[in-house]
Amino acid sequence: MKTKLTNAKRLTSSNEFVNCEILIEDGKIIKIASRVAEQADKTIDAKNNLVSPGFIDVHIHLREPGGEYKETIATGTQSAARGGYTTVCSMPNTNPVPDNSETLAQLFHKVKEDAVVRVLPYASITKGLKGEERTNIKELFEQGAFAFTDDGVGIQTANQMLQAMKEAAACGAAIVAHCEDNSLVYGGVTHDGEVSKRLNLPGIPSLSESVQIARDVLLAEAADCHYHVCHVSTKESVRVIRDAKKAGIKVTAEVSPHHLLLNETDIVENDANFKMNPPLRGIDDQEALIEGLLDGTIDFIATDHAPHAEEEKANGFIEAPFGIVGLETAFPLLYTHLVQKNVLSLQELVDRMTKKPAAVFGLPYGTLEEGAPADITIVDLEKTAKIDRYQFASKGKNTPFHGWEVTGFPVMTIVAGKVVFEEDNHA
Template identity: 55%
Template sequence: MYTLIKNVIRFNHQGQEQPIEVLLKEDKIEAIGTTLSAVNSNEVNIIDGKGALIAPGLIDVHVHLREPGFTYKETIQSGSMAAARGGFTTICAMPNTNPVPDTVEKFEAIQAKIKTDAVVNVLQYAPITEGLRSEKLVDQAGLLKAGAFAFTNDGVGVQTAGTMYLAMVEAAKNKTAIVAHTEDDSLLFGGVMHQGKMSQKYDLPGILSITEAAQIARDVLLSEATGAHYHVCHVSTKESVRVIRDAKKAGIHVTAEVTPHHLLLSEEDIPGDTGIYKMNPPLRGEADKAALIEGLLDGTIDFIATDHAPHGKEEKEASMLTAPFGIIGSETAFSLLYTHFVKTGIFTMSQLIDWMSTKPADTFGLAGGRLAVGEKADLALFNLNDKMTIDATEFASLATNTPFIGWEVYGETMLTIVNGQVVYSK
């Protein structure tokens, strides 16, 4: 079966719009051109793109689907549908579930649920250690055989250097990645937001920047010693950017991601003691935000990931002292970044698509990430012309914990195609 997507555009590396048509044959891109209509219409399903941007499906290597254990926050079905609504065709799910998938049996149970419930490609992480505690390593080889994407204790840092070293030794041997939430618990001091002028203003305990950067400094040296691929989650501070930049210059195999909310917001945007603005790592200072943008532009930070972290409504409407950390992002990431960075000339469209699709695919050896003949038919169409308002009542996610509700944006997802099949249509 063929599908012909007509009346769409893409951007070349000079930033120029190009009208194109894209022909799909089952789950692959068959042809790209300006006039592909000669194909026998009886054999073709025609989709009118109505002038939308066509892009390779977005890839998010950092989401929380909350299943099993926390299905009131999100499920594999709702989280994958939220991803589809945001133009994501591949997402990678973190293992801080209950139970933690730290054995092959537990891991395979999640894999079975993904197979029946997910509407996009979902790759499941396994934990670095049993129970996400900094003690006993999991069976990496067994979990990789069961389908593990990579290994992470996201949500908590690995507190023991020796444990992280041994995990990296195994990862290097198994040719897999260690993906790190970097946070030294001994430097937390009960913090709930960035240690800065706003934590002083609201009289709330702060989280030091060094809490993150110190563990990255430790880990890049462990990566150098072991040869393991070390990937840093949600970089948030200028010190962290500096450490990663220096490590890359030294030839260490380190990669890094940044979230949309850390690029768009700083501590100065926090209006008061409200859990909606509580996230980990926290929103940092303006100098940190500028360093993250600079790091993305100069290649120190490799790509963008959402850290989609859904929570219950009542949980997040509490004080920062008691609310859980987390912000959702699957359904808003592309439109926010396009509106505030591409339309303003800070990023090009090619850069944004590179950071949200191509680079994640290249970094982890994933299928997709390119709009090219022979590639997987994982695609997304975005309306760049019409303004829309972010409306929580339209979310596919079960959660609404984001400060971006009510923001006006461009770049709404119109259509998402996974393996040649439409999984979301506006």
């Protein structure tokens, strides 16, 4: 079956729009031209909107198995599709943890049954995320694990991380790290700064993140391993990663939309919708993250979509769990506050949500080219609306961006040639 996209516009490498039509067959793009003469079984009118490669998010939490009251594979991937994401990578902090062949196989089966977008699951570095006994990295990687992480917890001992890196390097896998030295957290719930003092909340020092990154880049150099840093949040972390890249170490990094767009001063009251780990840092940290994204120190953007039940988040900073949702708000927030304010070009933003994460992890997605998988996001760059968390497909409503007016919304998402999301009034 052939599908043709008409009345579309795509970005050129010089950040200009050109009109195009796209012909899709057997899940692949077979032709892109200003006009495609071939007939198709189905025609989709893009209505003069932007066609982009499908967005890729290498850091999301689907909560299933074990946390289905927060999110499921079905609701989480519907949320991804609404946000324009065609490929997502799910973190292993579930119950049970995908730390052995059997639990990983069960997860793949559930993904095949329920996911509406492509899901690439992580396996854990250690059994049960306890930091004590390593998983069989080679076996799990050969079984299809995307990469290895104990996300949510930092690996506390250097030798444990070194051995994991050596095992990952031996089979070509990446180690992906939530960087946090527990001995420097001090029971904190927000950044150790002005706001923690004003609200009388225990603070998390920046050093708890950056000191573990500094340790790990040296371990990665010794192990010759691809080491990827999750959700960078501090200026010191950016400096360490920049220096490590200059030294030729195989380190890559991501930043989350909320750390680019918010800082600790945005927390005006004890509202746990602003509680995430790592926390919102200082203004100088926020500026360093933007600079790092612009100069390539930080490779791409990932949401760290972390849904929680509304009653959990109602408990204030001390009691509520860490995390906010992000799949359905990422593009319009970043387009409004980075592209429209001339911080990034549209092409730079799209690249950091598509081509760059694909390149870092060697994925065959993230490009809009003939022969590539037909993963396509159609975006209405003119549509302006207020973010309404009660309209999310995600079970999680925990966002600090509720009520923000933003522009630029995905209106259709296509995965391997199949429409998985279509805005009601787009057709």
